[in-house]
Amino acid sequence: MSKKSSTMKKILIPLFIVIILAASGFYYVYSTYLGKINTVKITKNEEELQIQPVVADKSKDIINIALFGIDTRADDYDGSRTDSIIIASLDLSHKKLKLSSIMRDSFVSIPGEKYDKINHAYEVGGPELTVKTLNENFDMNIKDYMTVNFSALEEIVDAVGGVEINVKDYEVDLLNKTSGSSSVGTGVQTLDGQQALAYSRIRYSGDADYERTLRQRTVLQSVINNVLKSKSLPQALSLIEILSPYVQTSLDQGALIGLGTKVFSAGGITMEDTRLPVDGQYIPGVWDEVFYLKYDTLSENVSYLHDFIYEEKGYVPSPAVEEISNTILSTVSKN
Incomplete structure (x- = not known):
């Protein structure tokens, strides 16, 4: 595999x-x-x-x-x-x-x-x-x-009777090709295990790896x-x-x-x-021949995360996070 x-x-x-x-x-x-x-x-x-x-x-x-x-x-x-x-x-x-x-x-x-x-x-x-x-x-x-x-995953999805997914037009061809199926269209579809796995694997369509994580969470929730x-x-x-x-x-x-x-x-x-x-x-980019996603800024991302998890608006990150955030930003110019 x-x-x-x-x-x-x-x-x-x-x-x-x-x-x-x-x-x-x-x-x-x-x-x-x-x-x-x-x-x-x-x-x-x-x-x-x-x-x-x-x-x-x-x-x-x-x-x-x-x-x-x-x-x-x-x-x-x-x-x-x-x-x-x-x-x-x-x-x-x-x-x-x-x-x-x-x-x-x-x-x-x-x-x-x-x-x-x-x-x-x-x-x-x-x-x-x-x-x-x-x-x-x-x-x-x-x-x-x-x-x-x-x-x-295939067995799990099949065991619960499939999952309902709203399939976008730019996902159809890759989903069908990867799953070996030709029956999936656009709109709300009931995917079996093999199709759900293929859907979750789609990477080079839409918003690349960022959208793939969304697909993964969508299947998980369903x-x-x-x-x-x-x-x-x-x-x-x-x-x-x-x-x-x-x-x-x-x-x-x-x-x-x-x-x-x-x-x-x-x-x-x-x-x-x-x-x-x-x-x-x-900030996405290549540093020393390695691709990274560098937070701009980590502090703002942490504040957002605490708002999401704890429903706490205006969270002020700890001094430790602020120091890490500043260090990350200091490396950005070294691209």
Whole structure:
């Protein structure tokens, strides 16, 4: 399987595990299937995780978890770069599930290392260093993660009866060509698993990689909505069985049960999504023969992110973020 074809598959699985568990509502499922998930703990020390005091006590009703997708074998999580990075935020106060994509070419400070693409952090320091990188650069308070390296998006989409997607005219040819189909047209279409994967892989059409992240989040939201509406135990069991062997996480069974229960008990969860860097607030280019997205400015992007996640307008980034922001800008002229 190619790297491109597995990118969308890898970002979906972690969130599915939590949502599917919530939808099933049967606790015996947890012990039966979650034992297959590889649990790897990371430090919970806030200082070690680069969590700034100003954000350490952010609203307890908002739970942030880092979702990572990597390109590697099913039994090997080490030494890989993240193809996909998403901050999943469960907002219990407003009954929202928010997905924030961080572009993998984002130029950031990697704690203890150097300024580089954010997807380099996983290669040199695994999930713990990547969590630290997210916290340091974006004033986040993330303490847990989920990583996936392979999945079966086609089977997942087919298991929930397909996904409804509003297909644009410039996406049709690439979607049909990649999926080997000729039946998809423009407008709202019900895509099967193979077609949904092809849709999520479209990169060289529209707004390139930026729009691809939007397609990925669109498919993700459609599948989750289908799962929440169905509440089918057989469907939940089938999906958990497919997904659980391919997940590594810092969350143990009890924590996963807790998350699932919170989603289920909240009721009426709506979904929102965004991406960083924000349009018009980044500088793409090649520095030292490497392509980067440099934030212009990181501080403004962080303020936007906190408005999105915490619904807190006028957030003033920490001095640490301001320093990183200024450092990034100082490198722009060296193109």
